[in-house]
Amino acid sequence: GQNIDQPTEMTATEGAIVQINCTYQTSGFNGLFWYQQHAGEAPTFLSYNVLDGLEEKGRFSSFLSRSKGYSYLLLKELQMKDSASYLCASMDSNYQLIWGAGTKLIIKP
Amino acid sequence: GAVVSQHPSWVICKSGTSVKIECRSLDFQATTMFWYRQFPKQSLMLMATSNEGSKATYEQGVEKDKFLINHASLTLSTLTVTSAHPEDSSFYICSASTGSDYNEQFFGPGTRLTVL
Numbered sequence: 001g002q003n004i005d006q007p008t009e010m011t012a013t014e015g016a017i018v019q020i021n022c023t024y025q026t027s028g029f030n031g032l033f034w035y036q037q038h039a040g041e042a043p044t045f046l047s048y049n050v051l052d053g054l055e056e057k058g059r060f061s062s063f064l065s066r067s068k069g070y071s072y073l074l075l076k077e078l079q080m081k082d083s084a085s086y087l088c089a090s091m092d093s094n095y096q097l098i099w100g101a102g103t104k105l106i107i108k109p
Numbered sequence: 110g111a112v113v114s115q116h117p118s119w120v121i122c123k124s125g126t127s128v129k130i131e132c133r134s135l136d137f138q139a140t141t142m143f144w145y146r147q148f149p150k151q152s153l154m155l156m157a158t159s160n161e162g163s164k165a166t167y168e169q170g171v172e173k174d175k176f177l178i179n180h181a182s183l184t185l186s187t188l189t190v191t192s193a194h195p196e197d198s199s200f201y202i203c204s205a206s207t208g209s210d211y212n213e214q215f216f217g218p219g220t221r222l223t224v225l
Contacts, residue, residue, distance in 0.1 A: 033213075042202045042216040043153070087152070097143075097214065101152040 002026045004100035006088050011106045012078055020073045020086050020103045028093020032064050032071045035087040037102065043087055046073065075105075083107045112136055113205050115217035122193055123225055129189045130220045132203030138183035139205030143214060144176075147200045159186055193224045 003025045012018040024032065031050040035043035049055055049064035049071060061074040073086055085102040092098055112135040122128050132142060141160050145153040157173075159165035159180035167173045177189040186205075190197055200221050204214035 040200075040219075040221075042219040044216070045213060048213065096155065096158070099152045099154075 002090075002092065002098045004088055004090060004098055006086075006100040006103045008101070009104045009106065011108060012075075014078055014080060014107055014109050016078050017074065017076050018078060018105065020075070020088075020105065022071045022073070022088030022100060024069050024071070024088070024090040024098070024100075026090045026092040026098050029066065030091040030093065030095055032062075033089040033091065033097065034060075034062050034071075034073045035089065037085045037087055039084075046086075078107050080107050080109070111207070111215045113139075113203065113215045113217040115201075115203055115220050117220060118218060119221040119223075121223045121225065124194055125192055127189055127191045128193055128222060129187055130201055130203075130222075132186045132188070132205070132217050134184045134205040134215070137205075137207050137215075139186075139207060140183070141206040142180055142186040143204045143206070144178060144186075144188050145202045145204070147202060147219075153202065156188075190222065193222070195224045198222055198224045 006022045033048050034046040036046050037043040047062035049062050054063045059076045064071045085104050087102045088100040089097040114133045116131045144156045147153045155168050156171045157165040157167045157178050159178050161180050161183050165178040180186040200219050202219040203217045206214050
């Protein structure tokens, strides 16, 4: 079956670094997406990885290991506005996104 | 670029009525549009995938006669919730894909439906 696993909730301190992990099992693979979703709002795109390695984009970086079915989202210099849910999604062979349940990130001052 | 709008942003209706939600890609042509439903504190659940000019493909467990999807043009898709009931109350989100290299989906802002 298809499955995406990510922690339900994480807490971090303003200014610190946090890593949100995601493991996936999908029928075929056409890339791994990370989205940010604030409460009551639609998701917004953060990153896309299809090749192994680290993609850096400002304060956010995303890593992929296809052989391990593993990805992480790294957030640096955390700000209070980063408090949100972070959704991991794998695109399967039919180009459909298989979504994780999301990781609620709580930032404390 | 790549802006998707939804209308209405929220709607309250009586049980038994029908509600239509519009999804528009404002500055690009969307070859494929997706409709999702999200209950509180749960993941997005794909309801159906629609390609312009053809019938939507519904996910298992989604009643196609209850959730009518029309994708009449490359910039507009509509979802009609027929004979809505309180259990249909949810956050409905559409997304649109340009068919680019990695088929990134651009999300609309969502429509919150409350059925009384």
